[in-house]
Amino acid sequence: MATALKINGKQHQVDLPDDVPLLWVLRDEVGLTGTKFGCGVAACGACTVHIDGEAVRSCQVALSDVWGDVITIEGIGTPDSMPAIQQAWVDHQVAQCGYCQSGQIMQAAALLAENPAPSDTDIDDAMQGNLCRCGTYPRIRAAIHDAASKLKEA
Amino acid sequence: MASVGKILRRTFLIGSAAIVGGVAFGAYYVSRPAANPLKPAEGETALSPFVLIDQQGVTLFAPRAEMGQGVRTTWAALIAEELDVELDQIRVLHGPAAAAYYNSALVGEGLPNKGYDISDFQHNLGEALGVLGRTLSLQVTGGSTSMKDGFERMREAGATARETLKQAAADRLGVDRAQLKTENGAVIAPNGTRIPYTELAEAAGQIEPPEVELRDPSNWRLLGRNLPRVDVVGKSTGTAEFGIDVRPEGLKFASVRINPKLGGEMKGFDASAAEQMPGVKKVVDLGNGVAVIATNTWLAIQAVEAIDVDWGDAPYPPETDAIFTEIASAFDASPNSTMRDDGDVDTLPDGATEITAEYTVPYLAHSTMEPMNATALFTGSALELWCGNQAPTLVQIRAANTANLDKEAVQIHTTYLGGGFGRRGELDFGEIATKVAMAMPGVPVQTTWSREEDMRHDYYRPGAMARMRGAVKDGQAVLIDGKVAAQSCTQQAVKRYTGLPAGGPDKVLVEGFFNQPYTVPNYRMSGHIADLDIPVGFWRSVGNSHNGFFHETFMDEMANAAGRDPLEFRLELAKAEHAPSAGCLQAVKEMSGWTGETPDGVGRGVAMTYSFGTPVAQVIEVVDEDGTIRIAKAWIACDVGLALDPGTVEAQMFGGMIYGLSAAVMGEITFSDGEVEQYNFPDYDALRMHNAPVTQVKILETNHHMGGVGEPGTPPSMPALGNALFDLTGERARTLPLINQFNLLV
Numbered sequence: 001m002a003t004a005l006k007i008n009g010k011q012h013q014v015d016l017p018d019d020v021p022l023l024w025v026l027r028d029e030v031g032l033t034g035t036k037f038g039c040g041v042a043a044c045g046a047c048t049v050h051i052d053g054e055a056v057r058s059c060q061v062a063l064s065d066v067w068g069d070v071i072t073i074e075g076i077g078t079p080d081s082m083p084a085i086q087q088a089w090v091d092h093q094v095a096q097c098g099y100c101q102s103g104q105i106m107q108a109a110a111l112l113a114e115n116p117a118p119s120d121t122d123i124d125d126a127m128q129g130n131l132c133r134c135g136t137y138p139r140i141r142a143a144i145h146d147a148a149s150k151l152k153e154a
Numbered sequence: 155m156a157s158v159g160k161i162l163r164r165t166f167l168i169g170s171a172a173i174v175g176g177v178a179f180g181a182y183y184v185s186r187p188a189a190n191p192l193k194p195a196e197g198e199t200a201l202s203p204f205v206l207i208d209q210q211g212v213t214l215f216a217p218r219a220e221m222g223q224g225v226r227t228t229w230a231a232l233i234a235e236e237l238d239v240e241l242d243q244i245r246v247l248h249g250p251a252a253a254a255y256y257n258s259a260l261v262g263e264g265l266p267n268k269g270y271d272i273s274d275f276q277h278n279l280g281e282a283l284g285v286l287g288r289t290l291s292l293q294v295t296g297g298s299t300s301m302k303d304g305f306e307r308m309r310e311a312g313a314t315a316r317e318t319l320k321q322a323a324a325d326r327l328g329v330d331r332a333q334l335k336t337e338n339g340a341v342i343a344p345n346g347t348r349i350p351y352t353e354l355a356e357a358a359g360q361i362e363p364p365e366v367e368l369r370d371p372s373n374w375r376l377l378g379r380n381l382p383r384v385d386v387v388g389k390s391t392g393t394a395e396f397g398i399d400v401r402p403e404g405l406k407f408a409s410v411r412i413n414p415k416l417g418g419e420m421k422g423f424d425a426s427a428a429e430q431m432p433g434v435k436k437v438v439d440l441g442n443g444v445a446v447i448a449t450n451t452w453l454a455i456q457a458v459e460a461i462d463v464d465w466g467d468a469p470y471p472p473e474t475d476a477i478f479t480e481i482a483s484a485f486d487a488s489p490n491s492t493m494r495d496d497g498d499v500d501t502l503p504d505g506a507t508e509i510t511a512e513y514t515v516p517y518l519a520h521s522t523m524e525p526m527n528a529t530a531l532f533t534g535s536a537l538e539l540w541c542g543n544q545a546p547t548l549v550q551i552r553a554a555n556t557a558n559l560d561k562e563a564v565q566i567h568t569t570y571l572g573g574g575f576g577r578r579g580e581l582d583f584g585e586i587a588t589k590v591a592m593a594m595p596g597v598p599v600q601t602t603w604s605r606e607e608d609m610r611h612d613y614y615r616p617g618a619m620a621r622m623r624g625a626v627k628d629g630q631a632v633l634i635d636g637k638v639a640a641q642s643c644t645q646q647a648v649k650r651y652t653g654l655p656a657g658g659p660d661k662v663l664v665e666g667f668f669n670q671p672y673t674v675p676n677y678r679m680s681g682h683i684a685d686l687d688i689p690v691g692f693w694r695s696v697g698n699s700h701n702g703f704f705h706e707t708f709m710d711e712m713a714n715a716a717g718r719d720p721l722e723f724r725l726e727l728a729k730a731e732h733a734p735s736a737g738c739l740q741a742v743k744e745m746s747g748w749t750g751e752t753p754d755g756v757g758r759g760v761a762m763t764y765s766f767g768t769p770v771a772q773v774i775e776v777v778d779e780d781g782t783i784r785i786a787k788a789w790i791a792c793d794v795g796l797a798l799d800p801g802t803v804e805a806q807m808f809g810g811m812i813y814g815l816s817a818a819v820m821g822e823i824t825f826s827d828g829e830v831e832q833y834n835f836p837d838y839d840a841l842r843m844h845n846a847p848v849t850q851v852k853i854l855e856t857n858h859h860m861g862g863v864g865e866p867g868t869p870p871s872m873p874a875l876g877n878a879l880f881d882l883t884g885e886r887a888r889t890l891p892l893i894n895q896f897n898l899l900v
Contacts, residue, residue: 016450017432023329024452028407033399034392036572037451038523039605043835046523073392082391089390093382093801095411096222096809098389099396099523099572110192114506126842133523135812143580 003063007032008075018064023047024062026072034073036148038131043128048103049073055110057129073102076109084154085109088147096134104130108144117148164710166306168314168366172359173177176208176352179315179363180215181307203249204233204311207319207355212239212339215249218300219544220385221574222809223864224802227301227383229377231799236312236369238336244388246384248568250546279806299670300452301798302767302860306368310692316526321364323349331364339714358545380801385570400529400664402598403612404759406435408590409454410601412443412460414610415828416689420444422464426455437461438593445590446676459604464874466660468828469687476639477825481684482733487814489680491659493666497676499623499635506625506632509715513622515890518615518658518693519830519838520738524572525608528589531598536563537588538598542571543580547619548651550580556588575813576692580613581651610830611837612693614646614823616640620704621669628717629673631727636708638667638701639682642689666698666869670705671732672724688825694813695865698765703818703870703876703890706761710877711886719750720877721760721773728762729751733766734793734857738771741791746773755779756786757882768861772811774847774874776882784899785815785875788847792866795857803863810867816840818872820893820900835856845899 002013007030014025021040021100024154026032035058038046039063049058052068076085085108093100104127111126118126123144134139171178180203204546206213216229228244316336326349333344336389338457340348364711371378388394413420423444425437433453438445444461448454471477484623502508528541530553537557545589546566554564573576587601603611618640625633642663648656660681668679693699713723721743739762742748752758755778790807797803820839824831832838876887879896892898 017453018451019297020450024450028450028452031401032392035400036396036523037398037602039835041605041834041836044523044837052557079387079391079393082387086390090382090386093380093386093805095383095386095389096572096805097523097573098222098385101389102392105390109805111235117374126844128845129842131523131840131842133521133575133813133816133840135809135816135841135846136805137498137841137843138808138814138849153758 001150005066005070007070009070013095016063018062020063021059022049022063022070023058023063026058032072032074036099036102038100038103044103045099046100046103048106048130049098050106050110053110054115055107067074073106076106084150085147087113090149092139092143092146094136094139094143095134100130100132104132104140108140108147111144112148112151116151118154119143168310168363170314170318170361170363172356173206173208174842176206176355176882177318177359179205179311179318181311183289187657188606191757192652204308205237205315205418206498206644207351207358209352209355210387211352211655212237212244214246216243216246217249218304219542219571219574219578219602220248221542221544221571221578223300223806224511226385227302227381228799228802229304229308230384232308233312235374235376237307237316239339241381241384242604243339244353250566253851282491284646298590299862302862305860308747309368310366313368314447316362317366318361318363319351319360320356322354323560323615325357325361340693366477370682377798378629378825379635379799384804389617392571393538396524396528396572397540398524398527398600398602400540400567400569400600402531404597405529406447406449406594406597406599407451407454408438408447408599408601409451410440410445410447410586410603411458411459411463411607412440412586413465415465416611416830417687418471418828420463421466424462425531427462428460431457431460434594438590438807440586440589445586445601447590447594447599451600456603459485470828472826472828473826477686477688478617478619481617481639481688484682484684485621485637487682488635490642490683491661491664492678492680493659493664494677494679495672496678499633499676499678502625503632503676504628506627507715508623508625509711510621510623511888512713513620513704513888515618515703516821517617517688518817518821518857519609519832520573520575520577520610520693520872521609521838522571522573522577523602525605526577527600527602528583528587528646529598529600530587531731532557532588532595534595536565537591538565538567539588540569541584541587542569542573542578543576543584544574544576545581549581549584552585553588556585557592579835580691582611605835606833609832609834612823613689615693615699616643616688616690621713621728622704622708624708626712626714629716629718629874631672631716631723633676634674634679634708634712636667636679636704637682637767638664638680638704639684640694640700641686641688642683643690643692643696644681646690662697664701666695666763666765667703667705669764671735671769673730674727694810695868697763698763698869699814699817702761702763702765703872706763706870706873707887708874710759710873710880712746721748721750724760724762732764732769733853735762735769736793737854737856738762738769738793741854742773742789745789745852746775746851748773752881757878757880759874759876759877759879759881761865761870761873765866765869767859768792768863768866770866770870772874774871774878776875776878778882779899782897782899783846783879785845788849790849790867791852792863793855793857793861794863795860796855797853803853806863807867808849808853810865811871812841812846814868814871815875818890818892819898820891822891824896839900862898
């Protein structure tokens with residue numbers, strides 16, 4: 001039986017078993033590959049998406065348990081139209097290999113939505129679930145602070 | 155001498171070839187031109203292009219793997235600098251697997267010199283020997299070599315293209331080429347008229363490229379500056395394509411399990427349960443493991459885990475303790491190499507104080523963020539393979555052999571790499587994906603490893619031990635006698651890649667050990683090879699990753715025994731041997747405000763490693779916060795000779811340091827019953843936002859030769875942290891990871 005999902009504002013009917021994690025629905029069924037597979041056990045944050053505005057690990061949410069509207073990295077901006085958070089990532093040249101950055105950005109976007117002026121400690125608390133093996137943390141921190149100040153001006 | 159220069163000039167020629175509606179510029183060889191991967195029409199010159207201009211625009215090729223180090227941007231900038239194009243108005247592609255994209259600098263690294271004492275003659279010889287890279291089809295991204303390799307060739311390609319386009323314009327306008335200028339993708343006529351390169355491309359394809367001179371660095375517009383990375387928008391919007399994101403039409407998804415007793419056989423399996431599971435299309439017998447092809451990666455992972463397999467034993471001792479006993483026994487045999495042997499280490503100088511120490515470091519996984527994967531389409535007579543990889547020509551050969559096809563029938567598409575660190579220089583993920591796809595001809599199949607499969611089937615950084623003996627007298631180091639023992643990555647990898655045994659002295663085993671820029675009168679450093687069959691490979695900074703810890707921890711122990719400040723002690727020894735290395739130590743001293751004194755609850759450590767042509771010094775500060783130790787601050791100074799993109803150099807320095815600190819704090823692969831005991835990030839974690847230090851980087855450019863940047867940041871981080879912990883606690887860190895000894899914040 002098909003399951004109805006709203007992803008990035010668009011309705012999808014997904015015909016997969018109920019226990020398939022949202023991550024694999026997005027990547028292999030819907031074709032939204034910006035959300036990444038890193039660990040499958042909610043230990044790295046590469047698969048972070050928003051459900052009703054909350055940052056969640058999509059590898060841990062079964063298809064039948066998706067409780068609201070899903071927003072992925074593709075849903076918050078595009079190369080031609082980037083919101084402040086993505087523009088800050090570009091301005092600070094954050095990405096190295098780049099594989100974890102979709103998850104980092106989705107986590108940071110949720111942080112800024114909740115806390116428009118995060119302190120370093122707030123950033124530590126919010127971002128420590130997101131692993132980056134390239135070690136881009138200093139530039140992620142700078143980009144979050146920068147995005148916060150741009151959003152304040154706007 | 156003259157013959158060396160002659161060889162050097164003849165390693166490559168920059169030429170051109172007409173293509174449909176345009177022109178390609180690139181490198182080819184006089185003696186054995188490599189096949190043109192773009193397949194020019196009959197009778198046209200075959201070459202591997204770096205610049206392609208047609209009606210659609212300008213395309214630059216950077217045939218090195220972009221795994222985060224910024225190579226695509228800086229290679230493109232080398233070409234664009236001479237060609238006069240802007241990076242945001244052109245395309246930059248990786249290009250196909252091709253022999254002419256060989257890496258000349260990597261083979262040069264194999265010469266038995268220390269690196270920092272290299273003479274111009276040896277330097278040239280190293281480049282000339284780089285021709286061997288072509289013979290071995292070594293289109294490899296590794297060894298922190300990309301800029302050393304591309305620096306001349308890419309600029310020559312750009313300059314040749316520019317002058318040929320100018321000649322085409324000169325012919326059209328009936329003026330002399332010298333009267334023309336170039337700017338932003340166009341030739342400018344004396345009257346100011348702009349003729350875009352795209353309009354001149356077809357005519358340029360008919361012109362023999364003129365001799366060119368490279369521009370003086372004082373005129374550079376792009377090189378030496380912080381350039382926006384060409385991949386940064388894609389990587390900030392989820393649109394950059396990694397191997398795992400490839401989606402050819404009709405794609406099926408597979409996952410794999412290989413014997414966790416590494417190298418052991420598969421005695422048999424029962425897949426009856428898996429075959430009944432949802433989405434499963436096919437179970438594939440890989441000989442030493444199994445795969446399941448399904449409609450979804452997760453369904454494939456569930457099904458492959460449901461297969462009941464009877465695994466054979468591993469060909470090495472099944473427990474970690476026994477493995478390290480075997481490594482220690484390598485000290486009993488005569489050394490594989492003694493690449494430094496100065497003075498007489500057997501006689502203790504009169505009045506000197508002797509100290510000894512033994513160090514042990516564990517096996518380590520690469521643990522890239524993107525698990526191993528590759529996508530293959532096998533048609534019976536041809537194979538297409540998509541993957542992030544560090545060695546496309548080697549992947550091509552391996553895939554061709556696996557599928558029993560000619561190399562020419564195998565097309566490799568290199569995507570972005572979700573981390574490499576040496577892991578994606580291996581060929582296993584491409585070979586496995588090929589085998590899986592062969593079970594379903596005509597259907598593209600993406601084979602993705604679970605994180606657990608990735609973690610437990612690596613080519614690990616070898617576990618290693620060192621036995622150090624030294625002596626100090628009157629506050630000076632007068633003797634160092636060091637032995638390192640570990641498996642040989644080099645010997646194992648050569649056998650793995652070529653099927654041929656490799657012998658001789660293994661420089662990689664002792665790099666960072668024998669070639670450190672310190673003057674010590676009696677100084678002998680030897681390497682002992684442990685004979686074990688655990689799969690080992692090239693982990694960011696390779697031998698330096700353990701030797702940096704051994705050498706620089708021991709330097710600290712010597713300084714302590716001599717009653718000296720550890721930074722001043724090193725500075726004195728480095729000054730006499732290698733000024734750029736001393737300069738790095740001096741820089742971190744100033745940046746950190748090093749006084750040798752720290753307040754209660756604060757510890758500082760210093761270390762310096764010369765690797766891949768670049769000395770890097772680091773000071774690490776640790777803070778005791780109610781019994782939990784936090785790595786608070788770090789200062790890094792490197793001397794790269796020439797920083798082509800300082801922003802990228804900075805990123806590689808702090809990134810390389812964090813990679814090393816992650817291993818130093820908590821990285822450890824252990825074995826039980828022949829299987830790796832770590833499964834996923836909860837067992838094998840790394841530093842994160844909250845426990846990574848605030849870092850300052852200084853880039854120096856006094857070094858005579860251009861050094862690498864991707865790896866040299868890693869080695870000194872581990873001893874600098876251990877030395878800081880000694881300063882804080884008085885306890886010496888002689889075994890990694892440090893979490894087993896200190897209450898570090900994780």
